[in-house]
Amino acid sequence: MINTNLIVERFNELLDSKSFHALRNELIDLNAVDIALLFDAMPRESLPVLFRLLPKELAAEVFVEMDYDSQEHLIKGFSDSELKAVVDELFVDDVVDIIEEMPANVVKRILMQADHDMRKHINEILQYPPDSAGSIMTTEFVNLRPEMTVSDAIKHIKRTGLDKETINTCYVTQNKKLLGYVSMRSLILNDEDKKLSEIMEPNVIFAQTHEDQETVAHMFKKYGLLAIPVVDNERRLVGIVTVDDAIDVMTDETTEDISKMAAVIPSDKPYLKTSTFTLWKTRVPWLLFLMFSATFTGIIIAKYEAALQTLPALMVFIPMLMDSGGNASNQACTTIIRGLSLREIRFSDIFRIVWKESRVALLCGLTLALFNFARIMLIDRLDIVIAFVVCITLVVDVFIAKLIGSSLPILATKIGLDPAVMASPLITTIVDALALLIYFGFASALLF
Amino acid sequence: MINTNLIVERFNELLDSKSFHALRNELIDLNAVDIALLFDAMPRESLPVLFRLLPKELAAEVFVEMDYDSQEHLIKGFSDSELKAVVDELFVDDVVDIIEEMPANVVKRILMQADHDMRKHINEILQYPPDSAGSIMTTEFVNLRPEMTVSDAIKHIKRTGLDKETINTCYVTQNKKLLGYVSMRSLILNDEDKKLSEIMEPNVIFAQTHEDQETVAHMFKKYGLLAIPVVDNERRLVGIVTVDDAIDVMTDETTEDISKMAAVIPSDKPYLKTSTFTLWKTRVPWLLFLMFSATFTGIIIAKYEAALQTLPALMVFIPMLMDSGGNASNQACTTIIRGLSLREIRFSDIFRIVWKESRVALLCGLTLALFNFARIMLIDRLDIVIAFVVCITLVVDVFIAKLIGSSLPILATKIGLDPAVMASPLITTIVDALALLIYFGFASALLF
Numbered sequence: 001m002i003n004t005n006l007i008v009e010r011f012n013e014l015l016d017s018k019s020f021h022a023l024r025n026e027l028i029d030l031n032a033v034d035i036a037l038l039f040d041a042m043p044r045e046s047l048p049v050l051f052r053l054l055p056k057e058l059a060a061e062v063f064v065e066m067d068y069d070s071q072e073h074l075i076k077g078f079s080d081s082e083l084k085a086v087v088d089e090l091f092v093d094d095v096v097d098i099i100e101e102m103p104a105n106v107v108k109r110i111l112m113q114a115d116h117d118m119r120k121h122i123n124e125i126l127q128y129p130p131d132s133a134g135s136i137m138t139t140e141f142v143n144l145r146p147e148m149t150v151s152d153a154i155k156h157i158k159r160t161g162l163d164k165e166t167i168n169t170c171y172v173t174q175n176k177k178l179l180g181y182v183s184m185r186s187l188i189l190n191d192e193d194k195k196l197s198e199i200m201e202p203n204v205i206f207a208q209t210h211e212d213q214e215t216v217a218h219m220f221k222k223y224g225l226l227a228i229p230v231v232d233n234e235r236r237l238v239g240i241v242t243v244d245d246a247i248d249v250m251t252d253e254t255t256e257d258i259s260k261m262a263a264v265i266p267s268d269k270p271y272l273k274t275s276t277f278t279l280w281k282t283r284v285p286w287l288l289f290l291m292f293s294a295t296f297t298g299i300i301i302a303k304y305e306a307a308l309q310t311l312p313a314l315m316v317f318i319p320m321l322m323d324s325g326g327n328a329s330n331q332a333c334t335t336i337i338r339g340l341s342l343r344e345i346r347f348s349d350i351f352r353i354v355w356k357e358s359r360v361a362l363l364c365g366l367t368l369a370l371f372n373f374a375r376i377m378l379i380d381r382l383d384i385v386i387a388f389v390v391c392i393t394l395v396v397d398v399f400i401a402k403l404i405g406s407s408l409p410i411l412a413t414k415i416g417l418d419p420a421v422m423a424s425p426l427i428t429t430i431v432d433a434l435a436l437l438i439y440f441g442f443a444s445a446l447l448f
Numbered sequence: 449m450i451n452t453n454l455i456v457e458r459f460n461e462l463l464d465s466k467s468f469h470a471l472r473n474e475l476i477d478l479n480a481v482d483i484a485l486l487f488d489a490m491p492r493e494s495l496p497v498l499f500r501l502l503p504k505e506l507a508a509e510v511f512v513e514m515d516y517d518s519q520e521h522l523i524k525g526f527s528d529s530e531l532k533a534v535v536d537e538l539f540v541d542d543v544v545d546i547i548e549e550m551p552a553n554v555v556k557r558i559l560m561q562a563d564h565d566m567r568k569h570i571n572e573i574l575q576y577p578p579d580s581a582g583s584i585m586t587t588e589f590v591n592l593r594p595e596m597t598v599s600d601a602i603k604h605i606k607r608t609g610l611d612k613e614t615i616n617t618c619y620v621t622q623n624k625k626l627l628g629y630v631s632m633r634s635l636i637l638n639d640e641d642k643k644l645s646e647i648m649e650p651n652v653i654f655a656q657t658h659e660d661q662e663t664v665a666h667m668f669k670k671y672g673l674l675a676i677p678v679v680d681n682e683r684r685l686v687g688i689v690t691v692d693d694a695i696d697v698m699t700d701e702t703t704e705d706i707s708k709m710a711a712v713i714p715s716d717k718p719y720l721k722t723s724t725f726t727l728w729k730t731r732v733p734w735l736l737f738l739m740f741s742a743t744f745t746g747i748i749i750a751k752y753e754a755a756l757q758t759l760p761a762l763m764v765f766i767p768m769l770m771d772s773g774g775n776a777s778n779q780a781c782t783t784i785i786r787g788l789s790l791r792e793i794r795f796s797d798i799f800r801i802v803w804k805e806s807r808v809a810l811l812c813g814l815t816l817a818l819f820n821f822a823r824i825m826l827i828d829r830l831d832i833v834i835a836f837v838v839c840i841t842l843v844v845d846v847f848i849a850k851l852i853g854s855s856l857p858i859l860a861t862k863i864g865l866d867p868a869v870m871a872s873p874l875i876t877t878i879v880d881a882l883a884l885l886i887y888f889g890f891a892s893a894l895l896f
Contacts, residue, residue: 005796029651033671157636167633168616168674184632185615188605203479221699223481224692226616226674243691244672250695251669254702255786258709262782263775271787272797276804280811283779287846290775291816292823297767305760312753315763319745319880322767327711327738327873331731334710338703339719348453349720356724363728368739375740398735425775432767 008041015046024053032058036065044070048077060089067273068101075106084113091165092121093138093245099126125239133216134209136249137230137239142170146179146197150190153182166242169227172200176236178229180204206231209238213249218343220246257341260420261334263290286425293429297322300436307440307448313382314443317390318436324368325397325435326428329405332357333427336409337419350410354403361402365395389446393439400438401431456489463494472501480506484513492518496525508537515721516549523554532561539613540569541586541693547574573687581664582657584697585678585687590618594627594645598638601630614690617675620648624684626677628652654679657686661697666791668694705789708868709782711738734873741877745770748884755888755896761830762891765838766884772816773845773883774876777853780805781875784857785867798858805854806847813846837894841887848886849879 014023027035027050039050039062051074054062063071063086075083087095087110095114099107099122111119121139128134142164144153153170161167170187172179180200190199206229207216219228220243228246230239256266263286267274274282301308301318308315336353339345345353369391376387405427409419462471475483475498487498487510499522502510511519511534523531535543535558543562547555547570559567569587576582590612592601601618609615618635620627628648638647654677655664667676668691676694678687704714711734715722722730749756749766756763784801787793793801817839824835853875857867 031651031653031671154636161633161637167636184636185609188602188615188632189609203477205479221695223479224695226691243674243695247669247672247691247695247698250698251790255790258706258782258786261706262778264779264783270790270792271783272792272800272804276807276811279804279808280815283776283808284812284815287772287775287779287812287816288819291768291772291820294768294771295823297771298764301767302764305763308763309757309760312757315753315756316746316750318766319749319770319884320739320742322770323742323745323877323880324735324739327735328731330710330873331712331735334706335712335719338706342699342703342718344718344720352720356720356727359724360727360731363724364732364735367728367732368735371736372739375743425778429771432771436767 004038004041007038011038011042011050012046015049020049020053023050027053028055028058032061033065035062040067040070044073047074056085057089060086064090064094064098068098071098072102072106075102075109080109080113083109087113087118088115091138092118092140093125093136093165096122096125096135128209131213132209133207133211133213133230133241134239136213136216136245137209137241138165139239140165141227141229141237141240142167143237144170144172144182144196146172146174146195146200148196149192150187150194150196150199151192153187153196154192157187165240166227169240171229171237171240172196173237178204178206178231178235178237181229204229207241208233214253214341216241217246217249217253221250222343253341257337257420260418261337263287263425290425290429293426294432297429297433297436300433300440304436304440304443307443311386311443311447313386314389314439314447318439320372321390321393321397321435321439322432324394325401325431328361328364328398329401329427329431332361332402332405333409336406340409340413340419345410347410347414350407353406353410357402357406358399361399362395364402365398368398369394385446389439389442393435393442396438397431397435400434404431404434452486452489455486459486459490459498460494463497468497468501471498475501476503476506480509481513483510488515488518492521495522504533505537508534512538512542512546516546519546520550520554523550523557528557528561531557535561535566536563539586540566540588541573541584541613544570544573544583576657579661580657581655581659581661581678581689582687584661584664584693585657585689586613587687588613589675589677589685589688590615591685592618592620592630592644594620594622594643594648596644597640598635598642598644598647599640601635601644602640605635613688614675617688619677619685619688620644621685626652626654626679626683626685629677652677655689656681662701664689665694665697665701669698670791701789705785705868708866709785711735711873738873738877741874742880745877745881745884748881748888752884752888752891755891759834759891759895761834762837762887762895766887768820769838769841769845769883769887770880772842773849773879776809776812776846777849777875777879780809780850780853781857784854788857788861788867793858795858795862798855801854801858802851805850809847809850810843812850813843816846817842833894837887837890841883841890844886845879845883848882852879852882 011023039047042050047070051059099110114122124139125135125137140163142157142161144156157167168184170182172182180202181204182196182200186199205219205223205225207219209230209232216228227240227242229237230241232238252268259266265282265285267278267282336345372394373387373391376382376390408427412419459471487495490498495518499507547558562570572587573583573585588611590605590609592604605615616632618630620630628650629652630644630648634647653667653671653673655667657678657680664676673691675688675690677685678689680686700716707714713730713733715726715730784793820842821835821839824830824838856875860867
């Protein structure tokens with residue numbers, strides 16, 4: 001692990017004393033990702049100097065890994081030829097990622113410096129909807145023909161491979177249509193005069209350009225792949241997605257799910273780089289909504305105010321009953337939402353799930369009721385009818401809470417809603433209100 | 449996407465009519481992962497017949513992907529030579545994964561059928577603690593020497609590569625010590641007579657055998673790698689971890705975090721394969737703990753029972769105040785826990801976070817108070833002092849809730865606790881009690 005603060009301090013000293021040679025020697029021993037993290041932590045105005053110390057290829061690698069603010073600052077300071085040198089070294093999918101975050105005038109400069117081919121590829125990728133397979137793919141892949149021999153293929157790769165994002169998996173096409181793939185492994189391990197049509201794997205897992213990026217990421221996980229080809233409606237190969245991009249998609253989608261489950265509107269910036277105002281904007285809408293929906297729970301209490309006045313002992317159990325129902329539904333819905341996003345659970349499983357949750361809920365409810373009954377009788381020493389009302393409420397409440405918590409997310413997927421939005425806070429609010437209705441229902445029947 | 453139910457039905461028909469040839473033809477056109485999913489869904493007793501229809505290599509690939517129950521059932525039906533044929537085809541890390549899940553007598557049979565080398569490698573991996581880099585690595589990697597030329601290296605890979613988990617990244621060692629790596633890409637793109645010492649990358653990201661698997665998975669994400677070498681204390685190369693295994697670790701660790709945040713004890717079985725009893729065991733301990741801790745909230749209410757009797761209107765706001773505090777802390781702590789697990793946040797950031805959260809909390813609290821004040825005055829038409837008590841409670845409560853929600857997870861990491869366990873339900877319980885104390889505090893001061 002690298003101690004960023006210490007190194008940033010030393011770099012600043014080296015910069016101040018103009019020890020550029022020493023600085024350069026320290027830099028080229030580091031990994032591009034680590035250099036980018038250091039640069040992001042350095043004072044903005046020293047960036048151009050630092051950046052110019054790097055050898056051309058490393059400079060481009062570092063540039064890709066820096067945050068968008070630093071990139072924008074650097075580009076603004078670049079001469080046209082410096083910008084061109086960086087853009088030429090980049091892979092097209094990385095250029096697209098940068099373009100999507102830059103203001104229009106910077107985008108214009110980047111496109112002006114990109115060569116004809118790169119510009120064509122950039123525009124191709126930009127046409128796909130955000131979060132689609134097309135939008136995260138790269139068009140720089142190795143394209144082979146079925147009649148090539150292994151040695152033809154290797155010669156072709158030697159000639160063109162430098163600009164390809166990966167040569168580990170190569171694709172075999174005819175009239176642009178995807179026929180199969182050959183891994184570098186099978187090229188190396190097979191005889192030189194074998195035809196690709198003999199050694200290629202025709203059974204290829206591929207994605208459609210408009211497919212959701214989350215589905216593509218899931219294919220990587222399921223099949224353990226390093227790259228997935230992306231085809232258009234006519235099964236013409238237009239690009240590939242590589243596993244590193246898929247990992248980013250997985251992480252982002254999980255963060256999005258977790259945010260939604262915590263009643264936060266997802267944002268794709270890291271926490272420390274998000275402004276106070278933006279954090280407020282991502283949090284306050286749900287807080288307001290949930291505050292007003294909790295009013296219903298208050299109204300229920302108000303309705304039974306008279307009853308509570310006659311038997312104030314009942315009031316003490318309200319927080320416990322509300323919390324237990326909320327926790328029970330939260331457990332169920334979080335488990336189901338995670339299962340859905342890992343594709344372990346599908347809509348057709350709904351009856352199995354409801355049946356399983358009913359039994360789990362009954363077991364949990366009875367356990368809670370048992371302990372609670374003992375407590376009320378032995379420690380609180382209250383009336384047995386009160387103990388009975390509280391305990392039967394627990395059983396019924398936990399039962400309904402788990403059923404709602406598990407079925408609502410699945411039903412949400414069926415009507416095209418995001419199950420994560422159906423999650424804890426919203427369900428908790430519903431379950432809170434139900435807990436009180438059940439409690440006062442039993443209390444009215446048995447106590448008043 | 450494959451419709452499992454339909455295919456399972458057709459397979460059963462083909463089996464009943466003994467149409468083995470047709471069945472085999474259908475099978476070999478599918479991906480090994482999909483075949484494994486289908487097999488897992490077929491009746492247990494048809495597994496041996498189905499499995500014997502597969503060609504040897506595909507059979508081993510399918511075997512690895514099946515669930516542990518099916519694997520155990522199959523192994524029990526295998527003759528020794530059948531078992532040997534499967535084990536010989538497997539990679540050593542996959543055999544280790546299987547061994548870790550099988551009962552002792554099955555493990556014994558597997559080890560008896562493994563050849564000498566494989567048995568040595570298995571025992572090597574098994575000695576590392578669970579969840580360490582050593583335990584998820586494979587020992588089957590390509591090992592090259594610095595004095596080799598590119599063409600020596602390629603010849604070496606042609607001879608030995610078949611049994612290696614990957615040939616995309618090869619490692620250069622001297623006296624077993626890791627010197628650097630060469631990618632297959634640079635082997636292909638460089639001249640045949642270049643020495644590896646000239647073209648290898650000496651700056652290599654590696655893991656220690658005892659390092660946490662989560663740290664290793666994070667290195668994959670950070671540096672966008674396909675494999676990471678694992679070294680012992682003397683920097684001797686002992687194995688590699690590949691990106692597909694890292695993705696599994698990421699997914700499992702995230703599921704674990706999400707479970708803990710929902711007050712569920714993590715289990716590594718998919719939901720639908722977990723028994724009712726096991727689900728109960730993972731959920732009821734936290735439900736019990738939280739139920740009893742909610743009692744404190746009840747006690748606070750009991751203490752102020754007399755006050756509530758004189759001013760019953762105050763009761764109506766209790767659920768809303770408790771929920772708002774809980775939601776506010778939940779938003780903060782979930783965001784921080786996610787940031788910690790993505791390594792975007794470190795302990796040293798605690799003051800920046802507390803400062804940021806204070807401002808966000810103040811903004812959120814004031815917004816909620818404003819809307820709530822309007823509601824109480826315009827809709828409920830209650831006394832302005834009551835409105836003031838409720839609103840000032842909201843502001844203070846949200847403020848404290850966000851501070852606790854954001855700082856507790858970070859403090860947890862400092863004292864070596866899991867931040868995810870510090871999460872929502874536990875914090876919610878604390879914040880619930882605080883909300884009431886603040887509320888009754890202001891009410892006593894201003895209303896009674």
